[in-house]
Amino acid sequence: MTDFTVKQAAALLGVSDDTLRRWADAGRLTLSGSPATVAGAQLAALAQELAAESALDDAFPHSRASARNRVTGIVTKVTKDTVMAQVELQAGPFRIVSLMSSEAATELGLEPGSLAVASIKATNVVVEVP
Numbered sequence: 001m002t003d004f005t006v007k008q009a010a011a012l013l014g015v016s017d018d019t020l021r022r023w024a025d026a027g028r029l030t031l032s033g034s035p036a037t038v039a040g041a042q043l044a045a046l047a048q049e050l051a052a053e054s055a056l057d058d059a060f061p062h063s064r065a066s067a068r069n070r071v072t073g074i075v076t077k078v079t080k081d082t083v084m085a086q087v088e089l090q091a092g093p094f095r096i097v098s099l100m101s102s103e104a105a106t107e108l109g110l111e112p113g114s115l116a117v118a119s120i121k122a123t124n125v126v127v128e129v130p
Helices: 006-013 017-025 040-053 102-108
Strands: 003-005 037-039 069-080 084-091 094-101 115-120
Touching: 003 006, 003 040, 006 017, 006 037, 006 040, 037 040, 069 094, 069 102, 084 102, 084 115, 094 102
Parallel strands: none
Antiparallel strands: 003 037, 069 084, 069 115, 084 094
């Protein structure tokens, strides 16, 4: 099983080290060892709990679709030529890039500052470990 330092765990959850330590003090997770670490399985469970508590889905409901990998973010850049467009979306700390027709980008009104949902349906997803 993988253990994560407080700094690593906080970064993975998108919170500060102090928030993670407050959660530990409140019993939301357990820190052990020196330096303090969090068990990977416990961190994964907390990440799912935080996602379920997020107001993002209620604030920006998704349309119904078969794609299960959906990430809400904000458009940061749109580069178009006569045929294709490259659209960059920032979803928390993650940058997602989509290539589409210029016509589609125009019809969707995609421009920096637009709210958008990246819907990802792939037959091949590569998972890597550091």
